[in-house]
Amino acid sequence: MSSKRIGIPLALIGLGAVGALVAANIAFTPDRTTASRLTPHTAALVNGTPITTQELDLFGIQGSPAERLDAYVDVVAAAEAARSEELQNQPEVKAQIAYLTRQTLADHWLRAKAAQNAVNEEAVKSAYDQMVADKSRFREAKVSYFVGSPDQAQATAERIAKGDLSDLHVFGASKKGEPAPFLPVRSLPYQLGNVVIGATPERPIGPLPTREGWMVLYVHEFQSGPVPALEEVEDALRRNLTEQFLADEIKAARQKLSIVIP
Numbered sequence: 001m002s003s004k005r006i007g008i009p010l011a012l013i014g015l016g017a018v019g020a021l022v023a024a025n026i027a028f029t030p031d032r033t034t035a036s037r038l039t040p041h042t043a044a045l046v047n048g049t050p051i052t053t054q055e056l057d058l059f060g061i062q063g064s065p066a067e068r069l070d071a072y073v074d075v076v077a078a079a080e081a082a083r084s085e086e087l088q089n090q091p092e093v094k095a096q097i098a099y100l101t102r103q104t105l106a107d108h109w110l111r112a113k114a115a116q117n118a119v120n121e122e123a124v125k126s127a128y129d130q131m132v133a134d135k136s137r138f139r140e141a142k143v144s145y146f147v148g149s150p151d152q153a154q155a156t157a158e159r160i161a162k163g164d165l166s167d168l169h170v171f172g173a174s175k176k177g178e179p180a181p182f183l184p185v186r187s188l189p190y191q192l193g194n195v196v197i198g199a200t201p202e203r204p205i206g207p208l209p210t211r212e213g214w215m216v217l218y219v220h221e222f223q224s225g226p227v228p229a230l231e232e233v234e235d236a237l238r239r240n241l242t243e244q245f246l247a248d249e250i251k252a253a254r255q256k257l258s259i260v261i262p
Contacts, residue, residue: 043069046076113249119241127237128230136197138227142180142220143188143196144168153207153214160204160218168218180220192217 042050043065051072056065059072087093131137146156146167156167170180171188185193192208196219199205205217 044073046073047080051076110246110249113246114242117245119238119245123241124234124237125230127241128233131233131237132227135224137186138225139185139197139222140182140225141185141196141222142182143171143192144180144218144220145171146216147210147213150207150214153216157204157206157216160216165218168216182223182225184225185222 041052041054043053043056044051051069056068056072059068059075061068061071063071082088088097144165146153146169148156159167170178172181172183173179185197187193188196192215195205195208196217199217199219201219201221203218205219207214207216209215
């Protein structure tokens with residue numbers, strides 16, 4: 001085995017490992033008799049416990065197979081040292097192990113469910129037909145806005161109602177004074193499209209609270225936007241259908257739980 005050392009990646013130390021992991025830098029050479037008994041998926045035996053090639057793949061370190069194994073044995077050595085000191089019984093370590101175990105099981109369960117219930121072409125086409133039937137999804141609008149304090153926003157809304165639009169900035173314009181371009185309503189930030197979609201043009205909307213301050217919106221006009229071809233949205237529709245299916249599976253799994261909140 002190569003004598004080159006690459007040690008434990010520093011990134012692992014920052015991912016919640018117990019204490020400060022320090023690379024042991026102890027060369028590892030499997031016993032020839034033991035090595036002859038290794039299965040195709042076993043990279044080595046450490047104290048009789050197999051290190052699998054799948055573990056090394058999850059480890060993610062770059063290098064030759066020998067270098068990756070050598071580095072991973074450093075992690076195994078540190079973990080075994082921690083176990084001998086019974087760090088696994090500390091509450092914070094127990095909590096992290098429980099979390100990582102549940103997260104890993106959940107990830108694999110969701111992947112298995114998604115694979116078992118792959119979205120077919122008929123479902124994608126049905127979702128597309130429903131999408132294009134809702135013309136409001138493709139509506140475009142010229143929209144301006146103002147952001148300020150609650151008092152400033154209220155005063156601006158009152159001036160807009162009287163026809164004074166001088167305080168407004170235009171969504172999609174690079175500088176003040178440029179004409180408002182038509183933008184897909186669903187593309188507006190802060191989920192404002194849900195507010196704009198049913199608005200009456202040429203009337204102030206708000207003030208509305210946002211992360212940037214209190215906002216007043218003004219829709220100049222609407223127009224019908226282009227409807228995308230199925231090929232343009234097929235992947236997104238497939239993802240949405242999969243996400244909806246998995247959300248239903250999680251909901252069904254939750255219903256089987258007994259949850260007590262003290």
